[in-house]
Amino acid sequence: MSKLEILIPADKIAERVQELGRQINEDYKGKSVHLVCVLKGAYAFLADLARTLEVPTSMDFLAVSSYGKDTTTSGEVQLTKDLDSGLERKEVLIVEDIADTGLTLRYLYNMLKARNPASLKVAAFLVKPARRQVEVPLDYVGFEIPDRFVVGYGLDFDQKYRHLPHVAVLDGE
Ligand code: IMP
Numbered sequence: 001m002s003k004l005e006i007l008i009p010a011d012k013i014a015e016r017v018q019e020l021g022r023q024i025n026e027d028y029k030g031k032s033v034h035l036v037c038v039l040k041g042a043y044a045f046l047a048d049l050a051r052t053l054e055v056p057t058s059m060d061f062l063a064v065s066s067y068g069k070d071t072t073t074s075g076e077v078q079l080t081k082d083l084d085s086g087l088e089r090k091e092v093l094i095v096e097d098i099a100d101t102g103l104t105l106r107y108l109y110n111m112l113k114a115r116n117p118a119s120l121k122v123a124a125f126l127v128k129p130a131r132r133q134v135e136v137p138l139d140y141v142g143f144e145i146p147d148r149f150v151v152g153y154g155l156d157f158d159q160k161y162r163h164l165p166h167v168a169v170l171d172g173e
Contacts (some may be wrong), residue, residue: 007150008143008167017045020123020140021052024093033058034090034117036083037042039063040162041097045125045142045155049095060084064104077107092117097154098126101133110135121168126150126167143167 024033032055037046039061050057063081092112099105105122113120123140130147145167151157152164161168 003171004151004161004164004168005171006166007145007148007169008153011164013142013153014048015099016142017048018052020142021049023140024049025052025054028055028091031091034056034087034088034092035059036092036094037061038096038104039081041154041156042095042125043048044162045097045123046095049123058090062108064108077104079111087112087115090117091119092121094120094122096124098128098150099124099136099138100128100131102136103134105136105138106134122145125153125154126155128150139145 032149033053035046037043037058037059040063046059050059060083061081062079062083063124065076065078065080065109094105094108094112096105096108105124109120109122121139122137123142125142127138127141127144128147148169149157150167151161151170152167154162155167156162157170161170
């Protein structure tokens, strides 16, 4: 049987997302921002973060392969859905659920950089510093968390738990 223990309650998430939004509004003052949401895990973060933005905002979505039923990365990243539009001259902000090993973000960062955006930054809702294998620039971070497998607020295990309003630690799967 699996057991869920709340790590970050919904009200703390809402508070932090507002803070990140304020910072982004400040940093992009006089410009616009093009959010690139990494499906599926970042859907909740994207939806909440975007609604805090006061600068002109557009968004697009891509998808990368996930772990499936496994809780450790294979290290291989596959693009399963590409963006609908190009990035040239856009101020691009990648919106990702979690930087674990960092391999997914590094892959995406390099791929999107090659499309010549005016600027490229990264917002990660969660980071697990203990598991980082590769360096990626993280411009906006929601929370640093310990090396535990978490679900909720977009993050899943085997496509379950994404709908939870909080972040919980999954034990015993
Ligand atoms: P990375 O490439 O190792 O940084 O892993 C990134 C991806 O793995 C994330 O976008 C998540 O989809 C998934 N992932 C990593 N850690 C967790 C976790 O604790 N819970 C759920 N998904 C995770």
